[in-house]
Amino acid sequence: MRFITHGEGGGPEVLRPAEGPAPEPAADEVLIKVAAIGVNRPDVAQRQGKYPPPPGASPVIGLECAGEVAAVGAACTRFRVGDRVCALTNGGAYAEYAVAPEAQALPWPAGFDALRAAALPETYFTVWANLFGTPHSAGGALKPGETVLVHGGTSGIGVTAIQLAKAFGATVLATAGTEAKCAEALRFGADHAINYRAQDFVAEVKARTGGALCDVVLDMVGAPYFARNLRCLRMDGRLVLIAFLGGEVAEAVDLRPIMVRRLTVTGSTMRPRSTAQKAEIARALEERVWPLLARGVALPHIHATFPLDRAAEAHALMESSAHVGKIMLTP
Structure with a gap:
């Protein structure tokens, strides 16, 4: 798969396309064929070396994505191959494939496409x-x-x-x-x-x-x-x-x-929370917020979308603070 590497870290220019094997989902994880990715301030901090991934998480930047389930771990019970999900990842979303705990994945709200669904997890969580x-x-x-x-x-x-x-x-x-x-x-x-x-x-x-x-x-x-x-x-x-x-x-x-x-x-920061804690937030969002989104209330606002290979431009825009709402990437 193609993904974005940040090398030893630094300015936006260190973000470059690379190729490597797709991740394998653990027993409680789903593998997502990524269709869209959200860019967030913690991504900038990780690129700068200030926000390292937790133990066991992908070193690839990226905390949210949306796409189709490509594979499921042995312990997964809710989602199946082909389901459309958005997910709060523990890392690795700047890629063509990413894994996330099944408990941190949610179905797209009714009427949403991949881009709008990918704009939800990190910010709404x-x-x-x-x-x-x-x-x-x-x-x-x-x-x-x-x-x-x-x-x-x-x-x-x-x-x-x-x-x-x-x-x-x-x-x-x-x-x-x-x-x-x-x-x-x-x-x-x-x-x-x-x-x-x-x-x-x-x-x-x-x-x-x-x-x-x-x-x-x-x-x-x-x-x-x-x-x-x-x-x-x-x-x-x-x-x-x-x-x-x-x-x-x-x-x-x-x-x-x-x-x-x-x-x-x-x-608090979101990343160090346990999967169980994030799952509790996911359940609350699906119960309380997803119905609002389906009715067109409290929708994400997308300011700009870049191809994944131009992640450096997305980060430069993020750091400029010239944007309103979300900045997105698409593989």
């Missing part, structure tokens, strides 16, 4: 677990009627978080870096959009909520926003960290809001 999961599972436990602030509102995660939060009855504030992107965030359903380059988002949150602040903040920026995020949260608020694009170490932070307002600070 991440948003569901971190925005709606309980604090015990490192989630924000967002409830109907609550208010959430979503940073990076036009990223793949941001677009998904805005739409799902609205679909489940929350009020949504979102940040973005340009007026055009703020307009996009509003188009996807945000009640308020804040240009973080031109406005103080803490002041804007206070103004736009009438001083009530937020119940949940979903943050991918990290250290530069940490103290300001705490100031955006009301009593019993929850700050959920999912990435550190702006830095990992926060210094000279006033921790008093955590105690005074009983705040919860939590966070």
